[in-house]
């Protein structure tokens with residue numbers, strides 16, 4: 396309703412909304428949705444939100460779907476923000492929070508992006524959607540396509556957690572297992588999509604998954620009485636969540652909902668696949684693909700994220716950091732996060748927690764800082 400246009404995140408070329416788009420046709424970089432925030436600010440107050448549905452569609456004015464009946468929802472978003480006092484006490488911290496994204500449909504935050512992307516696909520008349528995935532995105536796309544009556548074509552590495560593969564199969568998606576990495580899966584989608592008539596919903600190769608993910612930022616603010624934490628610790632693969640939250644903060648400031656205070660964004664990666672960490676250390680504004688990526692935190696095995704510049708920009712502008720964690724430390728931290736909170740932590744969430752532990756110990760995060768760690772998925776998919 397309030398979309399002005401789409402804009403290339405790199406060369407700023409503008410594109411008409413309500414047409415099917417993937418990336419910028421000039422430079423190949425991600426497109427982002429721009430809204431008429433002045434107008435939205437006049438018609439939508441923060442108080443109105445309190446009466447709204449308990450999912451991410453409570454923010455529908457800042458989401459791209461025009462017609463209500465195109466919304467494809469399974470109850471995504473509005474997940475708990477737990478004040479984890481026992482875990483905080485173990486680190487000498489009083490204001491530690493875990494945003495538990497395992498509570499989403501299909502048990503990960505990928506549901507947010509896919510709910511919005513599939514809704515937009517429905518609105519634009521797309522029938523067949525294809526995506527490469529480390530597992531959770533595929534499970535989410537499969538479920539939302541089932542809900543919408545659309546077809547999903549999913550490409551996953553053969554060693555993807557078994558539970559994710561089964562989830563996709565039982566929802567009736569077309570599943571192909573690839574001997575290779577997520578990048579090989581992406582290449583397969585790109586090679587076949589024109590002949591097969593598929594719309595490519597790879598991370599940041601279409602403009603709407605990031606819109607769903609940005610609601611993480613709106614929720615954080617609303618759940619904390621319209622203030623933001625001092626630090627956000629976020630496990631980064633393709634980076635949509637981090638980029639989305641950064642976009643949400645800008646939008647909310649333009650709406651007059653929050654001040655200009657921003658959290659420090661800490662991007663966390665596995666040591667076996669850390670292109671963002673390396674780029675930040677080298678002072679580069681883009682990441683070079685990681686050779687031979689390895690980690691059991693499957694969602695973080697993304698060697699060359701398309702949104703590299705956007706991730707690095709958000710981390711730098713926020714005065715944040717990017718930190719890598721060993722496989723052993725991911726395992727230990729995942730166990731501890733679950734034992735001390737009862738939250739079913741995914742290795743990706745454990746990876747983020749491991750960094751918080753390191754940074755709190757060496758003083759890079761102050762003990763009285765308000766910190767939010769993201770548990771982006773559920774441990775259960777890794778246990779079968």
Ligand SMILES: Cc1ncc(COP(=O)(O)O)c(C=O)c1O
Nearest residue numbers: 632633634635636694743771772
């Ligand atoms: C549980 C989990 N956490 C984190 C990520 C990385 O997410 P993003 O692409 O937003 O960086 C993924 C991606 O597959 C995931 O499944």
Ligand SMILES: [Zn+2]
Nearest residue numbers: 403406419422
């Ligand atoms: Zn461009």
